[in-house]
Amino acid sequence: MTHPGNFFxxxxxxxxxxxxxxxxxxxxxxxxxxxxHGQASPPGFWYDQDEAEWVLLLTGAARLRxxxxxxxxxxxxxxxxxxxxxxxxxxxxxxxxxxxxxLAVFYRAPRD
Amino acid sequence: MTHPGNFFxxxxxxxxxxxxxxxxxxxxxxxxxxxxHGQASPPGFWYDQDEAEWVLLLTGAARLRxxxxxxxxxxxxxxxxxxxxxxxxxxxxxxxxxxxxxLAVFYRAPRD
Numbered sequence: 001m002t003h004p005g006n007f008f009x010x011x012x013x014x015x016x017x018x019x020x021x022x023x024x025x026x027x028x029x030x031x032x033x034x035x036x037h038g039q040a041s042p043p044g045f046w047y048d049q050d051e052a053e054w055v056l057l058l059t060g061a062a063r064l065r066x067x068x069x070x071x072x073x074x075x076x077x078x079x080x081x082x083x084x085x086x087x088x089x090x091x092x093x094x095x096x097x098x099x100x101x102x103l104a105v106f107y108r109a110p111r112d
Numbered sequence: 113m114t115h116p117g118n119f120f121x122x123x124x125x126x127x128x129x130x131x132x133x134x135x136x137x138x139x140x141x142x143x144x145x146x147x148x149h150g151q152a153s154p155p156g157f158w159y160d161q162d163e164a165e166w167v168l169l170l171t172g173a174a175r176l177r178x179x180x181x182x183x184x185x186x187x188x189x190x191x192x193x194x195x196x197x198x199x200x201x202x203x204x205x206x207x208x209x210x211x212x213x214x215l216a217v218f219y220r221a222p223r224d
Contacts, residue, residue, distance in 0.1 A: 005191070005192055005193075006190040006191050006192070007168055007190040007191070007192055008189070008190035009190065023166070023192065024166050024194060024217070024219075026164075026219060026221050027221075028140045028141065028219065028220070029140065029141045029217065029219045031166055031217060052138075054135070054136050054143055056119055056215070058170070077120070078118040078119040078120035078121065079117070079118050079119070080117055080118070080119055080135065081117075082136060103168070103215070105136070105141065105143060105217055107136075107138060107140065107141045108140070109138050109139075
């Protein structure tokens with residue numbers, strides 16, 4: 001019996017900095033695992049991405065904010081968001097007590 | 113605080129048949145949640161898909177076989193596979209005692 005790759009095995013230690021690993025990289029779609037461990041976006045920093053991003057939090061916890069919303073989104077295991085290209089957002093907080101593992105699917109929508 | 117959608121909440125009861133739900137559907141990429149509960153592909157049936165599929169098993173257990181391999185792949189939580197377009201495969205078994213939840217990203221690679 002053949003064993004496949006595992007998304008949760010050999011997680012990097014992200015306490016000293018967020019770690020991204022690519023699981024699929026095609027012209028129109030990229031799948032990444034992002035491991036956070038207490039990181040947040042720098043004060044005043046907003047992500048403003050050319051690609052759309054569908055993101056699923058699998059373990060841990062985070063708070064995310066969109067510039068066009070007054071309130072934070074609170075994310076726990078299973079919570080997902082579809083972030084359109086150039087929708088400005090930032091990570092306000094990730095759990096400092098455990099790894100937060102994200103699955104991110106970056107893609108280019110025809111309208112982008 | 114705004115709460116996003118959750119991938120694991122309100123799982124469908126799949127005991128009487130596999131259930132697929134779409135979480136993203138763009139021209140070049142689709143994200144689906146597939147819930148199996150004891151199903152297997154019919155005898156002699158092989159999936160032969162026009163799209164490539166990156167699939168991640170999140171809960172439960174399954175056995176999958178590629179026509180071009182002599183052995184089954186045994187899948188548990190976190191195990192993932194990238195199934196190229198038209199690579200024939202079948203699901204030999206999914207756990208009958210619990211839901212098996214898959215995240216499937218269907219995409220069209222330039223080479224397809």
